[in-house]
Amino acid sequence: MKAIVMTESGAPDVLQLQDVPQPKIKNPTEVLIKLKAAGINPVDTKIRTRGTFYPQQMPAILGCDGAGIVEAVGAEVEKFKPGDEVYYCAGGLGKPDTGNYAEYTVVEAHLLTHKPKSLTFAEAASAPLVLITAWEALYDRARLQAGQKALIHAGAGGVGHVAIQLAKLKGAEVATTVSNQDKARLARQFGADYPIIYTQTDFVKAALDWTDSQGVDVGFDTVGGKTFFETCPAIKVYGDLVTILEPDYALGTLKVARNRNLRISFELMLSPALMGLRRALEYQAEILAQCATWIDEGKLKIHLSQTFPLAEAAQAHQQIESGSTTGKIALLIDN
Structure with missing residues (x-):
């Protein structure tokens, strides 16, 4: 063959x-x-x-x-x-x-x-891989519930675009980061309530404004690098942060995550x-x-x-x- x-x-x-x-x-x-x-x-x-x-x-x-x-x-x-x-x-x-x-x-x-x-x-x-990854991250690791708000990174990407849809099927509201207007339109087609063009807007400030300064219930990091650490202040106290990548501690610390009592989970399907x-x-x-x-x-x-x-x-x-x-x-x- x-x-x-x-x-x-x-x-x-x-x-x-x-x-x-x-x-x-x-x-x-x-x-x-x-x-x-x-x-x-x-x-x-x-x-x-x-x-x-x-x-x-x-x-x-x-x-x-x-x-x-x-x-x-x-x-x-x-x-x-x-x-x-x-x-x-x-x-x-x-x-x-x-x-x-x-x-x-x-x-x-x-x-x-x-x-x-x-x-x-x-x-x-x-x-298959992206469906399982998004399901396990949102439903199993973060325990996403109806009525909660989630911040999903890279909403036009492979994992991100199905994660938006799975979050909406659970009854959550979804903000997502994208790099341009075309990807923002695509993310809306998948059900995103609030696409954030991170190249133009501070996504942490946008997420806090969206949640009356409380922060989102769930953050889902599909990007890694600095994004993992930068997401911490966008999540509410006692909220959840899930990542599919191994954090590089040369790029940041978990001080904010600790102060906010975040529950951090890893997803490797x-x-x-x-x-x-x-x-x-x-x-x-x-x-x-x-x-x-x-x-x-x-x-x-x-x-x-x-x-x-x-x-x-x-x-x-x-x-x-x-x-x-x-x-x-x-x-x-x-x-």
Whole structure:
């Protein structure tokens, strides 16, 4: 089969289209999937640059997100059958016979969810990681409730645009940071009540003005760097701050967070896969099932801004690293 193979860490050109053996079902709980699309996430570019989580098992096929058609199932698989359309977040971290930048992959059945009927394969493939990340951050870490106010950073981005929608589905009001008017309009389409153009306005002052100087109930940092620390004064006393990135303490301190008694949480949706936490992985598949229902009901949308053919995975990585994209990017797999 054709696959994009990473033989070493480095620049995008380490991603090369190659012929590799097609993976086979080895366990009775596995499913062979004929991939139609693969989502691309910033974590893919980080793994490519820094190396995989399993460097001793190179070469690797990247791509955590995929969507495709069930080709065959193991003897103990009951929920899926050949011909079913599925989407999921699985593999792509460096283990052999995993990854979705390929024509076929094998996935454990408990990681799979039926694809939203209303989405294309490319749209579906771009959705899982960001949906799970936003859900766990807002619903599980921050315990967002109806009537609360949330500040979501980068509302036109991959995680941000679905986080706005999940917050609105919970009944919260949403302010979000964006870099320009076009992205502000896009954020409003996703349901944002108050887009803040951070290049023109101090987002902390804007958030405090929006909340009568109290601060928001929940801050969701999808940017990292100084933004994590700068968000602290925008959150109310005893509020929540969730980040998907590791704070760089050379850029700030948690003094304001401590003074305001903030509850700080970290969100890394890859932890269950890296730690082999079966129940947590099943829960993530349940999240995708609920999101699929909302998508097909028209309550949740996925913004796919650009697609590339499988052979142009390196160019897709360059696009992600440019920092100018909105929504998501996916690879189209023609097999």
